[in-house]
Amino acid sequence: xxxxxxxxxxxxKSAAADYLKKAEDNHAExxxxxxxxxxxxxxxxxxxxxxxxADAICVYEKGIRSISEVxxxxxxxxxxxxxxxxxxxxxxxxxxxxKKNIIQYERRSIYEKEAHEIAxxxxxxxxxxxxxxxx
Numbered sequence: 646x647x648x649x650x651x652x653x654x655x656x657x658k659s660a661a662a663d664y665l666k667k668a669e670d671n672h673a674e675x676x677x678x679x680x681x682x683x684x685x686x687x688x689x690x691x692x693x694x695x696x697x698x699a700d701a702i703c704v705y706e707k708g709i710r711s712i713s714e715v716x717x718x719x720x721x722x723x724x725x726x727x728x729x730x731x732x733x734x735x736x737x738x739x740x741x742x743x744k745k746n747i748i749q750y751e752r753r754s755i756y757e758k759e760a761h762e763i764a765x766x767x768x769x770x771x772x773x774x775x776x777x778x779x780x
Contacts, residue, residue, distance in 0.1 A: 651722055652713040656704040661778060664701035664710070668694045668771050675764055684760035688748035691760075691767035695741045698771045699723045705778055716742045734773055741766050 675690035699719050700710040706726045711719040717739060724735035744763055748755055755763075 651711055651718045653709040653722070654712045656708055656710055658705055658708055661701045661705035664697045664704060665774070665778070668697035668701065668774075671697060672768070672771070675767075679760065679764065682757070684755050684757055685748055687760040688744060688755050688763050691763040692741055692745055692748070695738055695767040695770050698767070698774045699738055702726065702728075702774045702777060716745065728777060730773060734770055737766055737770050741770070 671690045671694040675687055675694060678684075678686035678690060696716065696719060699722070703710050703719070703722050703726065706728065707722075709722070711722050713719070720735045720739045720742065723738055724732050741763055744755070744759070747753070
């Protein structure tokens with residue numbers, strides 16, 4: 646059985662900075678949403694921060710990013726990077742993306758504890774990306 650083909654787009658390595666900027670913008674708004682106890686917005690912004698962070702490192706390392714409609718495909722792309730922690734970070738991203746359905750499509754709102762957890766996970770992923778990109 647051949648591996649699943651992920652839809653990707655070629656990007657210049659310099660575009661990594663643009664994806665980091667998006668991640669930073671989402672962080673700023675995520676902090677405001679936390680302060681305002683708008684936990685659904687925190688979740689949505691954390692997901693976007695994590696995906697933008699993953700896009701940044703994939704572009705930086707391989708010159709590609711996922712353009713698949715299946716958000717979990719970016720996890721596979723992240724896992725494929727030739728970096729020691731790529732598999733662990735891919736698993737963190739999977740857990741973040743797994744919350745997307747609850748946050749954006751289900752009736753119930755996410756709880757304060759869930760919002761803090763997803764924000765913390767997105768921040769850890771972002772920090773790892775920053776460390777790799779500044780080596």
